[in-house]
Amino acid sequence: MLLEARNLCVTYRSVHGDVRAVDGLDLSISEHEVFGLVGESGCGKTTLVKALLRLVPAQTRVEADVLRFKGHNLLELPQRRFRREILMREIALVPQSAQNSLNPVQRVGAQIVEAIRAHSSTSRGKAHERVAELFDIVGLQPELMDRFPHEFSGGMRQRAMIAMALVFEPALLVMDEPTTGLDVLVQERLLRRIRAIRERVQSSILLITHDIGVIAETADRVGVMYAGRLVECAPTLPLFEQPWHPYTLGLKNAFPSILELGRELISIPGSPPDLSNPPAGCGFAGRCPFVLDVCHATRPPAVDVATGRVSACTRTADIEHIRAAAAEKVTWHC
Amino acid sequence: MNPEPLDSVAAPMPTGGMRRWAAALRRELAHNWRIIRADRLGSFGMVVIVFAAFVAVFGPWLMPHDPYASLRMTDGRMAVLQQPGAEFPLGTTNLARDLLSQMIAATRTTMIIGLVSGLISIFIGANIGLIAGYYGGRVDNVLMRLTDIVYGMPFLPFIIVLIALFGRSIGFVMLAIVVIVWRTSARVIRAQTIALKQRQFVAFARARGASDLRIIYRHIGPNILPLLLLYTSFNIAWAIVTEASASFLGFGDPNALTWGGILQDLWVSGYTRRAWWWFAAPSLAIVLLVSAFVFVSRAYEVVANPRLADR
Numbered sequence: 095m096l097l098e099a100r101n102l103c104v105t106y107r108s109v110h111g112d113v114r115a116v117d118g119l120d121l122s123i124s125e126h127e128v129f130g131l132v133g134e135s136g137c138g139k140t141t142l143v144k145a146l147l148r149l150v151p152a153q154t155r156v157e158a159d160v161l162r163f164k165g166h167n168l169l170e171l172p173q174r175r176f177r178r179e180i181l182m183r184e185i186a187l188v189p190q191s192a193q194n195s196l197n198p199v200q201r202v203g204a205q206i207v208e209a210i211r212a213h214s215s216t217s218r219g220k221a222h223e224r225v226a227e228l229f230d231i232v233g234l235q236p237e238l239m240d241r242f243p244h245e246f247s248g249g250m251r252q253r254a255m256i257a258m259a260l261v262f263e264p265a266l267l268v269m270d271e272p273t274t275g276l277d278v279l280v281q282e283r284l285l286r287r288i289r290a291i292r293e294r295v296q297s298s299i300l301l302i303t304h305d306i307g308v309i310a311e312t313a314d315r316v317g318v319m320y321a322g323r324l325v326e327c328a329p330t331l332p333l334f335e336q337p338w339h340p341y342t343l344g345l346k347n348a349f350p351s352i353l354e355l356g357r358e359l360i361s362i363p364g365s366p367p368d369l370s371n372p373p374a375g376c377g378f379a380g381r382c383p384f385v386l387d388v389c390h391a392t393r394p395p396a397v398d399v400a401t402g403r404v405s406a407c408t409r410t411a412d413i414e415h416i417r418a419a420a421a422e423k424v425t426w427h428c
Numbered sequence: 429m430n431p432e433p434l435d436s437v438a439a440p441m442p443t444g445g446m447r448r449w450a451a452a453l454r455r456e457l458a459h460n461w462r463i464i465r466a467d468r469l470g471s472f473g474m475v476v477i478v479f480a481a482f483v484a485v486f487g488p489w490l491m492p493h494d495p496y497a498s499l500r501m502t503d504g505r506m507a508v509l510q511q512p513g514a515e516f517p518l519g520t521t522n523l524a525r526d527l528l529s530q531m532i533a534a535t536r537t538t539m540i541i542g543l544v545s546g547l548i549s550i551f552i553g554a555n556i557g558l559i560a561g562y563y564g565g566r567v568d569n570v571l572m573r574l575t576d577i578v579y580g581m582p583f584l585p586f587i588i589v590l591i592a593l594f595g596r597s598i599g600f601v602m603l604a605i606v607v608i609v610w611r612t613s614a615r616v617i618r619a620q621t622i623a624l625k626q627r628q629f630v631a632f633a634r635a636r637g638a639s640d641l642r643i644i645y646r647h648i649g650p651n652i653l654p655l656l657l658l659y660t661s662f663n664i665a666w667a668i669v670t671e672a673s674a675s676f677l678g679f680g681d682p683n684a685l686t687w688g689g690i691l692q693d694l695w696v697s698g699y700t701r702r703a704w705w706w707f708a709a710p711s712l713a714i715v716l717l718v719s720a721f722v723f724v725s726r727a728y729e730v731v732a733n734p735r736l737a738d739r
Contacts, residue, residue, distance in 0.1 A: 147635050181637030189635065194628035199650045208646065209636050258636070 096265055096298050097123040097146075100160035104138070104145045104322075107153040113370045115141040117322035117377075120396060120404075123266065128292065128299040130313030130330070132306055132345070136366060138322040139302045140190065143270050147187055148176060164265055182213050186259035190270040193251060196243035203229075203239025206258045213262065228257040231294065233287055249280040253287065260295060267297045273308055285311055306349045310334060315402075318342050321366050321377030324396065328403040338405035338413055341378045343420035360423050376408070383425045384409055384416050463727055470727025476720035483532055484539040493526040495533040495685060500524070512705050519705035522697045527690075531709050534685040538717070541598060541671045541686070545605040546664030552606065553613030553663070554656055560614070561621025562644050572618065578611045583670065584677070591679045598681045601674055605667045613659040620655055624648050654728060661725035665718040672714050687714050 104116040116138045123129045133139050144150045146168075161168045164184060171180070189195045197205055203225050210221040226236035232253040243251060252272060259267055272288070273281040289312060292299065301313055309316055309330070316333045318326040318341060326339040337343045347360040364381035367373050373380065379389040388408055396406040399413075409416060419425045464470045483490060493499055499507045501515065510520040518527040560571035587604040594600050624630065625648060633647045674680055675688025676695070687710040694706045 149631065149635055177637040177639065181635065183637075187632070187635040189628070189632045191628055195632040197629045197633075197647050197650070199653070209638075212636075212638065212642060 095122050095162070096125050096127075096164060097121070097300075098160055098162045099158055102142070102145070102158040102161060103155070104141050104150065105155040105157075106141075106151070107155070108370075111370050114372060115322055115369055116145065117369070117372065119319075119322065119324050121317065121324060123298050123300060125265070126296055126298055127315060128301060128313045130309035130316045131300065131302045131319055132304060132309050132316060133319030134304055134366065136369075137319045138369075139304075139319055140270060141322075142319075143187070143268055143300075143302060146268065147181065147185065148173070178213070182209065182264065183262045184264050185266045185268060186262070186264040188252075188255050188259045188267065188269040188272055190274060193248055195255060196246075196251060198243055200242075201240055202243055202246065202254050206239075206254075206261065209258060210261050224261065225257070228260055229254075231260065231291060232257045233283075249276055249284060252276065252284060256287070256291070260291065260297075263295045264297055267299045268302070269299060270302045271304070272301070273303065273305060281308070288312060306334075306345060318345065321372070322369060323377060323406065324404075325378065325407070326403075326405045327396075328400075332400075332403065337417070338399045338403060338410060339378075339407050340382045340384050340409075340416060340420065343417065344381075344426065347420065347426070358423065360426050363427060376406070384412075384419070464724065467723075467727035467730060469723040473720035473723030473727070476716055477724065480535055480539060480717050480720075484536040487532045487536050491529040491532045493529045495525060495529040497526075498524040499526055509699065509703055509706075518709045519703070521693065521706060522699055522703070527706065527709055530685055530690055531687070531713060534687050534690055534710070535713070537598070537684045537686045538668060538671065538688075538713075541602055541605070542664045542668040542717075545602040545609065545667040545671075546660060548602075549606045549609040549663045549667070550613050550656065550660045553610035553659070554617050554652075556610070556614040557617025557619075558621050558644050558648065558652075561618040562625055562640065562648065564622070568618070571614075575611050575614050578608065581608065583608050584674075587674055587679050596679060596681055598684050601671060601680060602667075604674070605670050609663050609666055609670070613663060616659060617652055617655060620652050621648055624651050657728050658725045661721040665721040668714065668718055668721075672710075 099119060099121040102116055102119045102121070103114060106113045106115055119138075119142065121129075121142075131139055131142070141150070145154075145156045148156075150156060156169075158169060163180070166180065168176070168180075196202060200208075203222070206225045206228070207218065207221040210216050210224060211218070216224070222239075225239055229236045229239060234250060234253050234257065238246070238250070238254075243254075246254060256269075256272075269288070273284060276284065285308060288299070288301075299312075301309065303309060313330050316328060316330050317324045318333075318339065320341050326333065326337065326342045328338070333342065334346060337346055341362075344360075344362040348362060350359060351357065362381055367377055367380055373390065375388075375390040375392055376382070376385075376394050379385050382389065386408065392408075394406050394408040396404045397410065399405045399410050464474050499516075499520065501507045501510070507516060507520045507524045507526075509522055510516050512519040516526055516528065518531060520526055521530070556571050556575070560568040583604070586608065587601070590600050590604050625643075630643060630647055633643050638647070671680070671686060672688030672691070675686045676691045678692055680686055680689045680692070690710040691707060694700055694703065700707065
């Protein structure tokens with residue numbers, strides 16, 4: 095297991111009280127795996143990334159029963175070692191909004207060269223050649239190294255960020271919404287590029303997005319996040335074919351499928367719970383059409399529902415009935 | 429273990445780095461030249477600064493006379509208070525000293541005081557601003573209260589006390605200027621740093637494991653460069669003016685000729701009304717050099733802030 099988190103909680107402190115943005119999340123990623131994490135805005139995806147990379151504000155509490163990465167206990171690893179040995183070398187981030195993530199007054203190539211030299215004793219010349227090589231891998235002409243970020247298009251910048259993340263072929267590549275803000279054609283090319291990169295390097299990828307299409311095309315395994323928890327986790331194909339959690343069913347309804355042309359999209363009514371005052375029971379209970387009284391009272395634990403599949407719902411026994419009902423619009427909008 | 433992916437790369441040409449540096453330097457110079465050329469006042473300022481620097485460096489070879497010697501005219505009379513003319517291009521003083529030579533000698537002192545105290549003060553101000561702005565919290569509080577205290581120090585009483593304690597010398601004049609001048613640059617650069625540290629690329633640098641110092645000096649630093657250049661030349665200009673006023677009031681080094689010192693000699697001699705040339709030369713020189721620095725910085729500011737170009 096490359097990354098293992100058990101009961102991970104991230105609590106932001108604010109004057110209005112604590113906000114538990116990630117609430118008891120279990121997550122495991124194995125070597126050379128693309129793990130997709132989906133969920134709507136505000137469900138804690140980005141907070142999870144920030145917690146993993148220690149980018150959360152100083153007052154934030156990050157707690158977990160287990161948080162292991164490659165044999166390191168990330169909860170206890172000193173900041174200095176984490177910064178020097180883990181970041182960039184072992185865990186590299188491809189940030190959300192690559193548009194603004196490059197230093198505007200430094201040439202793109204020079205920024206990557208600097209990152210290389212900050213983490214290893216590499217000569218300037220060698221670092222330069224490494225960048226040229228990486229530019230080739232991500233599909234940028236090496237001549238573009240001497241350009242400034244504002245001379246790059248959005249897709250080019252995104253690819254430059256991926257090149258920077260790949261410098262040391264890290265064990266884990268964290269991509270936070272890599273396709274946000276790109277049009278579908280550029281998106282498609284980028285995803286193809288990510289799949290190609292996967293063939294060439296041994297890195298695992300944690301792909302975070304709210305776009306189910308991106309996940310379906312790229313990920314091996316998918317985690318569905320809701321209100322700070324992982325409500326369902328499964329290999330990609332089975333997850334979309336046979337969801338086990340009502341929220342996943344709702345998500346699936348809300349996205350167009352190429353196999354069912356003309357199917358009416360059904361949205362999930364309501365909005366996620368206020369995490370500064372989280373519900374005692376299941377986070378989805380307030381919006382779930384299949385809710386029982388027990389759902390509001392106790393939080394359902396994540397249980398193995400099939401091989402390699404986990405779902406956190408009290409009504410897993412009724413899943414056949416729920417799946418059939420979820421396909422009807424009246425179930426959601428009555 | 430992580431494989432070292434860089435070992436597979438062939439060894440680079442040994443001269444590659446040097447050549448790249450030379451090319452980068454040439455590109456930067458050409459680029460800066462274009463910026464200055466594009467602005468007419470900026471070009472004028474640059475010419476004045478280069479001229480003043482030339483005079484400061486080669487002064488001893490340019491002076492027609494010893495600046496302290498009492499001179500005679502060709503007919504043998506003492507050249508007391510001569511108007512500018514063929515023999516004495518800028519005229520003479522009441523002690524029959526050649527003003528041109530005095531001006532040339534003073535250029536060096538003025539330039540040294542201006543540049544040294546201007547550069548030291550921007551160095552201090554920029555670092556205090558960057559560190560206060562980046563770290564925030566208690567560090568920010570301590571440094572900014574220190575800046576507030578310095579803001580409360582009036583320049584003239586401060587230099588009078590300093591001179592009274594330690595005697596009149598260039599060193600203490602420069603020290604007094606540095607102690608006072610850094611405060612504005614510190615405040616402005618702190619504000620800019622606070623704005624920059626919120627930007628995405630700073631957060632991303634942190635996500636790459638960049639240390640605080642690297643973020644401050646490699647990522648935020650280059651972004652405040654336009655502001656830094658602007659305040660460097662402001663500080664130099666301010667230092668020159670301040671030195672001139674200190675010298676004029678008699679707090680300058682008695683053994684060093686400065687433009688302000690020449691004005692003080694005039695004031696002390698009591699010929700202010702009669703010898704217009706005696707105050708014209710140093711006053712014009714001060715105004716010209718100070719505005720030259722402001723014009724050049726303005727030419728850069730137009731690049732950093734294009735809205736100014738419309739004016």
